[in-house]
Amino acid sequence: MSSATDSEPSGATLSYRRILEREMENALKEINRPPEGVFLSGLTAGLNLSFGALFMAMALTFSGGFGSKLVQQVTLGGVSSIAFLFVVVGQTELFTAHSTMAVLPVLDGRASLRELGRVWGVTYASNLFGCALFAGLIAAVGPRLGVVDPAAFGTLASSLVPLPWWVILASGVIAGWLMGLVTWLSAASRDTIGRIVFVIVGTAVIGFGPFHHCILGTTELLTALALGQGVTVGDYGVFIVWTTLGNVVGGGVFVGLLNYGHVALAGEKQDVEFEATDREG
Numbered sequence: 446m447s448s449a450t451d452s453e454p455s456g457a458t459l460s461y462r463r464i465l466e467r468e469m470e471n472a473l474k475e476i477n478r479p480p481e482g483v484f485l486s487g488l489t490a491g492l493n494l495s496f497g498a499l500f501m502a503m504a505l506t507f508s509g510g511f512g513s514k515l516v517q518q519v520t521l522g523g524v525s526s527i528a529f530l531f532v533v534v535g536q537t538e539l540f541t542a543h544s545t546m547a548v549l550p551v552l553d554g555r556a557s558l559r560e561l562g563r564v565w566g567v568t569y570a571s572n573l574f575g576c577a578l579f580a581g582l583i584a585a586v587g588p589r590l591g592v593v594d595p596a597a598f599g600t601l602a603s604s605l606v607p608l609p610w611w612v613i614l615a616s617g618v619i620a621g622w623l624m625g626l627v628t629w630l631s632a633a634s635r636d637t638i639g640r641i642v643f644v645i646v647g648t649a650v651i652g653f654g655p656f657h658h659c660i661l662g663t664t665e666l667l668t669a670l671a672l673g674q675g676v677t678v679g680d681y682g683v684f685i686v687w688t689t690l691g692n693v694v695g696g697g698v699f700v701g702l703l704n705y706g707h708v709a710l711a712g713e714k715q716d717v718e719f720e721a722t723d724r725e726g
Contacts, residue, residue, distance in 0.1 A: 461708045467632040469553060472546040475538060476560050480567050483538055487568040490537035491575020491660060497528030498601065498664040499583055501652065505597035522653030525661065529648035530641060533631060540569045540660060544696035545625035552705045569689075576663040583664075584671035599674035601665045604655050606680040610687050613657055617691020618699070620656035623647050624692070625700025657688040 475483060501521045511517035532539050547564050550556035587593030605613075627647035634640045651658055666684060669676040 461704075464629065464633045465549065465705065465708045468546050468629065469549045469555065471632070472543070472550050473555060475543070476547065476550065476556050476564050480563065483564060483567045484571040486538040487540070487571030488575045489535075490532045490539045490568075491572035492579050493531040493535065493537060493575075494528050494539065494572075494660055495576050495579035495583075495664040496531060497525035497652070497661050498598075498668060499579075499587070499593070500524035500527060501601055501665075502583075502587070502593045502597040502668075505600055506592065506594040518653045518655075521655070522649040522651070523645075525652030526645045526649040528661070529627075529651075530644050533627065533644045534637070534640060538568050538571075539624075540565065540572045541621055541624040541658060541692050541696055542628045543568050544621060544693045545628050545701040548697045548701040549705055552702065572660045573663055576660060577667055580664050580667035580671060583668050587668075588672070595672040595674055598665060598669040598672055599676075601655075602669035602674055602676045605657060605662050605666060606676060606684050610683060613684060613687040614691045616654070616657040617659070617688040618695040619654070619691075620651050620658045620688075621692035621695025621697075622699045623651055623656070623695075624658070625696035628696075629700055629704060657684070657691060659685060659688040659692050662688060 501524055504520050504524050505517075508517075508520070511520065533542070543565060547556075547561050551558060551561050583593060588595055608616075624647070627644055630643040630647070631640045634643060650656075651661070662684060663681075666676050666681045670678070670681060
């Protein structure tokens with residue numbers, strides 16, 4: 446999620462190949478970082494993204510009841526996207542972004558499956574650890590400060606569990622797909638304003654659904670569990686297994702693999718001609 450190079454002229458349209466190169470360069474930087482650095486960055490991402498769960502619970506608590514389900518979901522989607530903005534613009538490492546980004550150097554032969562597994566494992570574990578810490582913090586101080594009604598987390602959890610495994614899996618695919626698109630479009634953007642717009646629009650849909658996101662959903666469910674809102678350890682276990690698998694498929698296959706494939710099939714000659722034409726224009 447590091448910033449892109451500044452070699453393109455202002456206003457230039459990036460070719461598919463240039464976007465792909467940006468994504469692979471960013472992924473290789475993280476793959477080659479010491480695991481301790483990746484872990485701390487992932488921990489920060491888990492903590493920061495957890496603000497999305499807090500913001501949604503606060504919206505439910507302070508609203509006193511929304512006029513309609515549509516207004517409620519639009520509000521929840523909007524406030525949750527702020528936390529995604531913290532993570533993406535802040536350039537900390539989120540597992541659901543890596544499920545798209547980190548597969549690209551592997552497909553291109555620049556990284557091994559072992560290296561992919563290592564960066565996935567460290568990012569995933571650190572994200573979940575950050576979520577668990579934040580969930581404990583919310584459960585401890587939220588109700589006492591009066592900013593969170595425990596029932597608000599019950600409402601959030603009820604949209605994620607209990608559901609059939611295949612529904613959770615399919616919902617996770619959609620969430621992973623959306624996160625992959627956010628990652629790809631952020632790489633295509635040449636300025637911070639463009640990145641902010643892509644992040645807000647793409648991730649607000651996840652909260653609007655709500656679709657299953659393994660990191661944000663972990664904070665929601667663990668907080669509901671800590672506050673006694675009807676969520677069991679078994680519920681969380683089913684959620685995390687199928688949501689994680691769905692997120693990986695959504696980001697890795699529907700964005701990472703397909704985008705890599707269509708760029709590779711486009712051919713380098715066409716991309717070079719596209720960039721030359723764009724610079725002349």
